Amino acid sequence: MQQRVALPHPQINADLLKNVLKAPAWYWGIMAFLGGVVIFGSVLVAYLLNKGFGLSGAHRPVMWGILIVDFVFWIGISHAGVMLSAILRLSKAEWRRPATRAAEVLTVFSLMIAALHPVVHAGRPWRIIYWSFPYDFSRGLWVNIRSPLVWDPSAIFTYLTGSTLFVIVALIPDMAVIRDRTTGIRHNIYSVMAMGWRGTPRQWKLQVVAGFLLSALLLPVFVSVHSIVSWDFAVMIGVEGYHVTIFAPYFVIGAVLSGVSAVVTMMILMKWMFGWGNYIRQEHIENLAKLLVVIGTGWLYFFFVEFIFALYSLESQEIALRELQAFTWPYWPLALVFIFLSYIIPIPMWMFPGVRRNIRIMFWSSLVVNVGMWLERFLIIVPGLARKQVWTFDWSTYHPSFIEVMIVVTAYALVFLLLLTFAKLFPLIPLFDIKEGDILGDEIVIGKRRVPALRVEE
Amino acid sequence: MVSTPRERKWQMVVDADRCTGCQACVIACQAENNIPINSESHFQQKRAFTWIRIERYWEGEFPEVKARFIPFLCQHCDNAPCEPVCPVFATYHNNEGLNVQVYNRCVGTRFCQNNCPYHARYFNFWEPVWPETLRNALNPDVTVRGRGIMEKCTFCVQRIRRGEQDAKREGRDVRDGEFQPACAQACPANVLIFGDVRDPQSRIHEFLAKDRRFRLREELGTETNVIYLSKLDLEAKEVAGHA
Numbered sequence: 001m002q003q004r005v006a007l008p009h010p011q012i013n014a015d016l017l018k019n020v021l022k023a024p025a026w027y028w029g030i031m032a033f034l035g036g037v038v039i040f041g042s043v044l045v046a047y048l049l050n051k052g053f054g055l056s057g058a059h060r061p062v063m064w065g066i067l068i069v070d071f072v073f074w075i076g077i078s079h080a081g082v083m084l085s086a087i088l089r090l091s092k093a094e095w096r097r098p099a100t101r102a103a104e105v106l107t108v109f110s111l112m113i114a115a116l117h118p119v120v121h122a123g124r125p126w127r128i129i130y131w132s133f134p135y136d137f138s139r140g141l142w143v144n145i146r147s148p149l150v151w152d153p154s155a156i157f158t159y160l161t162g163s164t165l166f167v168i169v170a171l172i173p174d175m176a177v178i179r180d181r182t183t184g185i186r187h188n189i190y191s192v193m194a195m196g197w198r199g200t201p202r203q204w205k206l207q208v209v210a211g212f213l214l215s216a217l218l219l220p221v222f223v224s225v226h227s228i229v230s231w232d233f234a235v236m237i238g239v240e241g242y243h244v245t246i247f248a249p250y251f252v253i254g255a256v257l258s259g260v261s262a263v264v265t266m267m268i269l270m271k272w273m274f275g276w277g278n279y280i281r282q283e284h285i286e287n288l289a290k291l292l293v294v295i296g297t298g299w300l301y302f303f304f305v306e307f308i309f310a311l312y313s314l315e316s317q318e319i320a321l322r323e324l325q326a327f328t329w330p331y332w333p334l335a336l337v338f339i340f341l342s343y344i345i346p347i348p349m350w351m352f353p354g355v356r357r358n359i360r361i362m363f364w365s366s367l368v369v370n371v372g373m374w375l376e377r378f379l380i381i382v383p384g385l386a387r388k389q390v391w392t393f394d395w396s397t398y399h400p401s402f403i404e405v406m407i408v409v410t411a412y413a414l415v416f417l418l419l420l421t422f423a424k425l426f427p428l429i430p431l432f433d434i435k436e437g438d439i440l441g442d443e444i445v446i447g448k449r450r451v452p453a454l455r456v457e458e
Numbered sequence: 459m460v461s462t463p464r465e466r467k468w469q470m471v472v473d474a475d476r477c478t479g480c481q482a483c484v485i486a487c488q489a490e491n492n493i494p495i496n497s498e499s500h501f502q503q504k505r506a507f508t509w510i511r512i513e514r515y516w517e518g519e520f521p522e523v524k525a526r527f528i529p530f531l532c533q534h535c536d537n538a539p540c541e542p543v544c545p546v547f548a549t550y551h552n553n554e555g556l557n558v559q560v561y562n563r564c565v566g567t568r569f570c571q572n573n574c575p576y577h578a579r580y581f582n583f584w585e586p587v588w589p590e591t592l593r594n595a596l597n598p599d600v601t602v603r604g605r606g607i608m609e610k611c612t613f614c615v616q617r618i619r620r621g622e623q624d625a626k627r628e629g630r631d632v633r634d635g636e637f638q639p640a641c642a643q644a645c646p647a648n649v650l651i652f653g654d655v656r657d658p659q660s661r662i663h664e665f666l667a668k669d670r671r672f673r674l675r676e677e678l679g680t681e682t683n684v685i686y687l688s689k690l691d692l693e694a695k696e697v698a699g700h701a
Contacts, residue, residue: 052605053566054583059504061577063568123566123581123606131546131565142547149545149567237678238539238575385572391674392577393513393530396504 006441007278012434013177016427019274020178023424034417041410044403045120053123055403062385062398067121070408072251072377073258074114074415075156075229077370080259081107081163082222085170086215094440094454095287097433098279101170102270103263105428107163109418113411115156118149120407148232155221155228162218169210172197173432226255233380241321241384246309250302257292257299257342258373264288264366266419268359270428279429282357289356292366296347303343321387330397331383334375342372466632467555467683468613470642471651471665472529474688478647479527483510486644490614492600494586507580509611510641528686529649531641532557532578532611533674536681540570540579548608555683556613564607571608575675579610613652614639634660 007015019027048055058065084103088096119125133153135143143150175194182190197203230251233242264285271280310318326335346365349355356362388395400408422428444453487493487510496506510531517524534557540549541557548563549570571579585605588596596602599616603609614637621637634657642650653662665671670687673680 052584053581054505054605058568058583060571060580063571063581118567121567123568123608124564127546127563127565127606131563144542144545144547146542147545147569148543149569232569235543236539236573238573389575389577391530392575393515394504394577 006438009435009438012431012438013181015276015278016429016431016434017178017181019423020425020427021181027420027424031417031420034413034420037413038410038417041406041413044406044410048120048403048407049125053121055401056121057399057401057404059396059398060394061392061396062382064121064381064385065398066378066382066400066404066408067117069374069377069381070411071114071117071121072229072381073370073374074110074117074411075226076251076255076258076373076377077110077262078107078114078159078163078259079222079226079252079255080263081105081166082215082218083256083260084263085166086218086222089211089215090219093287094437095284097437098276098284098429099263099267099288100433101167101430102266102428103259104163104167104170105419105422106259106262106266106415108160108167109415109422111156111160111163112418113415115153115160117411118152148228148235151228152232155225159218159221159225162214162221166211166214166218169207169214170430170433171426172207173199173204174427174430177431178426223252226252233384239384239387240315240317240389241310241325241380241387244306244309246302246306250299250306253295253299253302254373254376257295258370260288260292260295261366261369261373264292264362265370268363268366271359274423274428276429279434282359285359285362286353286356289350289362292369293347293350296343296369300343300347317387317389321383324387325379325383331379335379338372338375338379340372341368342376465553465656466654467656468534468618469555469653469655469662469666469683469685470531470534470613470639471662471671472684472686473649473651473665474526474528474686475670476647477512477527477529477649479512479514479525480646481512482644482646483529483641483650484508484512486640487611489595490597490600490640491612492596492602494582495588495592505581505583507609509578509580509609528688529641530576530578531684532613533576533680533682533684534611534613536683537679539573539575539678539680543569543573545569554618556615556618557610558612558615559608559610561601561603561607561609566606566608568608575678575680579608582607582609 056065081104084096085100119128122128172195175190176197179187179190179194227248230247234244234247236242267280270276310322325331346369349365382398386395386397440455442453442455443450491509493507493509500506510529512527512529515526517526534555538551538557541551545567546563546565548560550558552558568581571581582603582605617637621632625632634653638652642652651662651665653660655662666685668687670689671685673682673685
C-alpha cells in the first residue's frame, strides 16, 4: 500500500489551493465547453416550455419519461455525501478525510439539479410556482398533502438545507486560509465567508461539534429522502410493478451504491485534473471499493427480493411486466447491460486487491456502475408504465425524443459545471481535515513493519 | 317552494352486451365537450383524446371467435387512485360521486394518469386547434382546455348543472331522465344508462339489480360508479384483456 507522505503545511496549502488562487488554462477551456452545453440545453428547455410537452416522447400510457428517470438518478447520486461524510465521520474512519467535501458538494449540486427535473417535466411549470410554492395561506388554497409530489420537495429541500450547512461548516476554516492569501475584493468576500475565524480552540471545538451534530441529524433525512422519492412510485395502486413495499429500502441502497461509485469516479478525476496524488491515495480508493462491494451486494439482495416477490404472487400482470422488463425488445438488451454493468462486472472485480489498487480500472468500473444504475431506474419506470394490463388496451413502448435526451445531457453538464465552479472558488479537499489527519497520524512498529496509526486525544 | 336539494349520486350502467361498436357515443362526446380533433397522427402517437372510447376484444378461440365491444370512460371511482396523488387538488371528489377535474389548478404532473388503472385520463400535449370553420361549433358551456393540463370524462357535468338550475327555477326536484350525458343520449342501442342512485324511482335501479353486473378491476377497491353488464364470466375477460 502506498503510504501516507508527511507534507509540510505550507505545501498542503499550496497544493490544495492551486486551482483557487490561479486556475490553469485547461480549466477555462472545460468551463467554456460545459457552459456552451448548458446554454444550448437552456435554449431547448425554453423551446419546450414555449411549444408544449408534445416535444417529448411521452404518450399514453408512458407519461413519465427519462426526465423522471434522471431525477431519480440524481437523487441517488446525492446520497453519497451523507453516506461518506456523516457515517464515516461518526464511525471515525480515518481514510474519509480527502473524500468528504467532494461527496458533500456532489450531494448539494446533484440535489439542486434533480429538483429541476420534475419542474421541466410538468405540463405547466409556471403554475407549479403559482399553486404550490409558496403555500397560499391567504386564500386558503392548500396543496394536497396526500400527494407524494408534496412530500418530495419537503424531503429534498430539507436534505438540501442540511447538506449545504454541512458544506459551509466544513468550509469555514478553509475560507480563513484563502482570506489570508487573497487581496482586494476577493479578500473581502472570503473575510465575510470566514465569519471571523481565528482558529481559537473554542472555535475549533464549536466547528467539530457542529459537524458531528449535523452528521447525526442528517442521517435520518438521508434515509428518508430516497424512501420518499420511491413512494412517488410505490403509492401508485394503478401500476403493479411500482406498488410494492420493498421500494423504499431498495431505492435507498441503490442510491448509496450509485452515489459512492460517483464519488470514486469524482475523486479519481480530481486526482488526475489537479495532480493531488499525495492526498487521494490508493488506500482511499481501495477502502471505497471495499465499501462498494458490501453495498453492491446488499443492493443485489434487494433486487432479487423485488423480482422474486413479484413472481411469487403468480399474478398474470406481474408476470407480464417482468417478461417485458427482462425478455422483450427493446428492454432485454438494456436489462442485460444493466445487470452486467451494475453488478456482475464491477463487484466481483473489486474483490481483487490488484484491481482495487489500479486507479485506471477503478475509474472505469465505478463509472459503469452508474451507467447500470441509470438503466435500472429506466427499467423500473418505463416498462412499469408501458406494461400490459387488463382493460386498458393501450400498452405501448417509449422512445425519448431528441430534446429529452439533450435535457438529460445538459443536466450532467450543469452538475460538472457547478462542481468546477466550486473548485475555482473553494478547495475541493478540506485543508484543515488533511492537516488534522497529519497531526493525529502516527506510526507504530509491529514486528519488522512500520504501520500507520492514529493518535487519540481523549 | 324549493325543497332542500337531495344528496345525489350519479352512476352509469354500461350494458356491454348490447354494444354494437357504432361509435356514436364517441362522436357525441367529442362534439359536446369541445374535445380537440384527433388526426391520424394523434392516434399513431397515442396522444388522441377519447373521453369515451370503444374497445374491441376477441372472445373464444379460432375459428369460433367473436368480436366484442366495450365502451370505456372515466369510472368516477369513489376511491379514485388519481385523486390523492395530485399535488394541487386539481382532481377531487365532489359530494355527488363525481370525480371532477379543475383545469385551472392542473399543473400537468401526469401523476393521475399514471395512477389511473383504467387509463381514462388524457393529457394536452399541444395547444388544441380547430379548423376555422369549426370555431363556432364549440360548446359555450364547456371550457376549452389549453396545453399542459389533464382532462377526462366529466359525466357531462355541464348538463347536470343546467338540469339542476332548471329544476330549481321551476321549484321542483330533478326528474329522472331529464338530462343525460351526450354519450348516453346518442347511443342507439341503449347501452349507456345514466341516473341518480339515491332516487328510488330512477330507471337505473332496474339495471343495477341485474346479475350480469360487474365493475372493472374491482380487486383494486376503487369503488367505481360505472357499472358494467355482461354475461361473460370475469376469468374469461382477464384472458381477453391480455390477448
